[in-house]
Amino acid sequence: MYMFAQIPERSMHYLRWVLTIAWLILIFSLFFDPISAKLTDYNNLSSPLRVDPDVCIKVQGVCLPQSSYQLGAPIFWGIVVPSGVFILLVFGHELWRRICPLSFLSQIPRALGKQRQKKQTDKSGKVRSEIYKVPKNSWLARNYLYLQLSLLFLGLCGRILFYNSDRLVLGSFLIFTILAAIFVGYWYGGKSWCNYFCPMSPVERIYGEPRGLLNSTAHEDSRSGITQSMCRIVREDGSEQSACVACQSPCIDIDAERAYWDGITQSDRQWLYYGYFGLVFGYFIYYYLYAGNWDYYFSGAWAHDENQLEALFKPGFYLGGNQIPIPKLVAVPLTLAICTFLGYFLGKKVENAYKVYRIRQKSPLPTEIIRHRVFTVGTFLIFNFFFIFGGRPFINLLPKFWHYFASILAAVLSSLWLYRTWIRDPSRYQREGLAGKLRKQLRKLNLDTAKYLDRRSLETLDADEVYVLAKILPDFTHQNCLKAYKAVLKETLEEGYTDFGHSLEILQQMRLELTITEAEHQAILTELGVESAELLDPEKQYSREDWLRLQSYRDALLESLLVTWKKDPDRQVGSELLEVLTGKSSREAIKHLLTELPAAGTETVESLRRQYRITGQEEEAILHRPPADQLWQNIARAFQVFDRLSFSSQSDREQQERILLERFRLFDSDGSGQISLEELKACLQAIEPGVTDKKIEAMLQRADTGRDNQISFQEFRDLLHQFHQ
Ligand code: SF4
Secondary structure, three states, rough: HHHHHHOOOHHHHHHHHHHHHHHHHHHHHHHHHOEEEEEEHHOOOOOOOOOOOOOEEEEEEOOOOOOOOOHHHHHHHHHHHHHHHHHHHOHHHHHHHOOOOHHHHHHHHHHHHOOOOEEEEEOOOEEEEEEEOOOOOOOOHHHHHHHHHHHHHHHHHHHHHHOOOOOOHHHHHHHHHHHHHHHHHHHHHOOOOHHHHHOHHHHHHHOOOOEEEEOOOOHHHHOOOOOOOEEEOOOOOOOEEEEOOOOOOOOOOHHHHHHHHHHHHOOHHHHHHHHHHHHHHHHHHHHHHHOOOOOOHHHHHHOOOOOOOOHOOOOEEEEOEEEEEEEEEHHHHHHHHHHHHHHHHHHHHHHHHHHHHHHHHOOOHHHHHHHHHHHHHHHHHHHHHHHHOOOHHHOOOHHHHHHHHHHHHHHHHHHHHHHHOOOOOHHHHHHHHHHHHHHHHHHHHHHHHHHHOOOHHHHOOHHHHHHHHHHHHHOOOOHHHHHHHHHHHHHHHOOOOOOOHHHHHHHHHHHHHHHHHHHHHHHHHHHHHHOOHHHHHHHOOOOHHHHHHHHHHHHHHHHHHHHHHHOOOOOOOOHHHHHHHHOHHHHHHHHHHHHHOHHHHHHHHHHHHHHHOOOOOHHHOOOOOOHHHHHHHHHHHHHHHHHHHOOOOOOHHHHHHHHHHHHHHHHHOOOOOOHHHHHHHHHHHOOOOOHHHHHHHHHHHHHHOOOOOOOEEEHHHHHHHHHHH
């Protein structure tokens, strides 16, 4: 499933703007709102929201005065917040993170190019400016979940005490969070506000990990480098490019399920899941403990209680018809803290009891699975508990049918989520991830799979089906099998999915399926080590996020060079640019190109280096590419047209055509619409002086299906497509 991850960034950008403007209007209405009170006016007989002065909503035995009120706070608490929880469980974290206005606003400093920077001297002695990131082993990096949970706890206490109904305090609080998000966006790169500070982040993790009901599955996505809600930018040609600066690893935006399995055995996750369970329970129960009845909560009176701040030092509990003389200011944090701790201890007890039960049943389970199952059931229960209350003051204004509909909808969707989530486990995740990589290799080998797939595409096969297909395909010989295995192994090492020491174990299941021996695995590892020693060097092992950061930088750099060339195509830099794009002696070519660039272009490159925190050695390493015997393949890969776009829609095909045409013009120096032998020679010999005339002629023959000794755009496109495959 690709779902919301595949919605173009440009569309999401517009949607974010709309939501952000709506949110800002809502905040503004908390300070000045001459309109909405008319909807709640007793005399407005046509409004379903009008207050009824005859209704008595008792708080601690006394009827609350009923008068008209503004709707800003009730809408925020009764519609916006419950919608967030609903979106997270149903549509997944990947949708939420792409539309969240606060996350969007935290990126203002990045968009303005105004982020804190420091000078850094790398091992080669080069001094470069870098954007700050949260340091890997800092207190914040180790304890961010506790910090976010504490902020959530304070936020919920603050709601009941200060800003459930006091519009000025609520408005000031929301403005404060916006300013805090912008400040963090200035202080640290990436989405550090979301990942390290945002109090909503624990809620996102609980409902969004390992995946929402309709979430995409990043580990199986073999088509594009951009997954789920990862940071991305839109290029001039409309295609998308990762903007990951590796601000956190593992990152929930790249692959929520990987982040989930990676952290599941850490003790902060028990606090997160069990503590949250207790906190939410305590939050709603407190309304009853405070008012002495449920009417206070379900009528929504708490969201327009005129005297919220006056109650701070009044009795905070009303039990059995008696006020308990503990001030509300103490009663609220006390109740929520007791419930949070109880939730935590109860969760741990259930976890242990389940573990013991499985042992007694003689089918013990690893800690990850035990914990995952308890987390899953806990999330299911707390989601349904939340929707007994969340949004009810508004739903209760609707006809009875909608009361039942809302309850049934929450129960059905969460049951489907439970069914889909319960069966997950780390080994299944790993198996599917590797099958996704194998699927990619099968596609690249361009084998005839059609007759075995019965009109299905490779993408729709699940992990087991991919392995079965690999076994029955006659063209998937042992040689092809080893080739595919090598590519998978290389990719897993490059992306930090495994390392040299663990690769044998991690890929064991795949070897069994493909009947590859341990000796063959070792031989392939040796080959990879010869081709690129860094791949096996534990010192140079990148995390997936760092690997993405480097790839993103490389793409952004090449793209910026291409854009510069496009602006001034008469400059004689076309062949050098091609050399860079195809990765041949790129370091030198880039150096030269940089001297040719106008000042603005050089500044762009410098700013990219800053943004992605690229050292001299990293730049050297990522720009090194394989030699010229794979020239056409390199060209196809470097142009990336096929990676970025699927062929499913007309607009994708048109966009692909446009980008390819642009690349074609790099070869077609006289602009005749055909690449002649001379033009091909000029380009290729600039890239690879060792390529013989004979070889270039053979390349032309290969492309020239029309037999007119030149390559038309159509032929060029078909050829690159073929080589990409
Ligand atoms: S790790 Fe990369 S994708 Fe994830 S939030 Fe940070 S910058 Fe964005």
